[in-house]
Each structure stands twice: as structure tokens, then as C-alpha cells.
Amino acid sequence: MKKFVLPIASILLINTLPAVAAEHEVGQKNKAFTAKELRIKVGDSVKFTNQDPFFHNVYSLSDLKTFDLGSYPKGEFRSVVFDKAGKIPVECAIHPNMYMDIIVEK
Ligand SMILES: [Cu+2]
Numbered sequence: 001m002k003k004f005v006l007p008i009a010s011i012l013l014i015n016t017l018p019a020v021a022a023e024h025e026v027g028q029k030n031k032a033f034t035a036k037e038l039r040i041k042v043g044d045s046v047k048f049t050n051q052d053p054f055f056h057n058v059y060s061l062s063d064l065k066t067f068d069l070g071s072y073p074k075g076e077f078r079s080v081v082f083d084k085a086g087k088i089p090v091e092c093a094i095h096p097n098m099y100m101d102i103i104v105e106k
Pocket of ligand 1 (some may be wrong): 028031055056057092093094095098
């Protein structure tokens with residue numbers, strides 16, 4: 001019995017430490033991002049999940065964070081880490097009306 005005491009204490013200690021980076025989730029549904037604007041902190045990641053029965057793409061031409069996650073079908077996701085503060089427009093190359101802003105705060 002006694003050997004269980006230490007692992008439980010360790011878990012409690014880890015849970016009291018501040019979060020280093022969070023993972024946020026944005027869906028792609030009905031040819032739109034499920035958030036028009038998302039506020040995150042520097043170092044956080046955003047996971048883009050395709051919920052439509054056709055391909056979507058995710059990219060940004062922002063100087064702060066240029067990326068292209070490619071095109072992927074329903075049920076798949078791609079993640080990207082945002083490491084600089086600022087406003088980053090995110091689009092889908094397949095559907096020109098799909099657009100959102102990621103606001104990265106320090
Ligand atoms: Cu799309």
C-alpha cells in the first residue's frame with residue numbers, strides 16, 4: 001500500500017504548476033472555421049479538425065507565422081504552434097470565403 005503514496009503526491013504537485021502551453025481546437029464545418037477569432041498565448045498550439053465531408057486546407061501568409069498545413073479530409077486534423085505575438089489571419093486555399101484570425105498574446 002505504502003508505495004502508492006509517492007506517485008499520487010507527484011501527480012498533485014504537477015497539477016499545481018502553471019500550464020506551459022495550451023492546445024486549442026478549431027473545426028472546419030459547413031465551409032467555415034468554427035471560430036471567427038481565437039485568442040491564445042505565445043507558445044500555444046491550435047489544432048484544426050476537418051468536420052466536413054470534403055477536403056479543407058489551412059494556411060497563413062502572415063509575416064508572424066507563415067504556414068501551410070496542406071489539404072486533408074474529414075476527421076483528420078493538423079496542428080500548428082504560434083510562437084510570436086500578434087494577429088494572424090488564417091485561410092483555406094480551397095474555399096476563399098473561409099477566414100479567421102488568431103490573436104496571439106504575450
Ligand atoms: Cu475549406
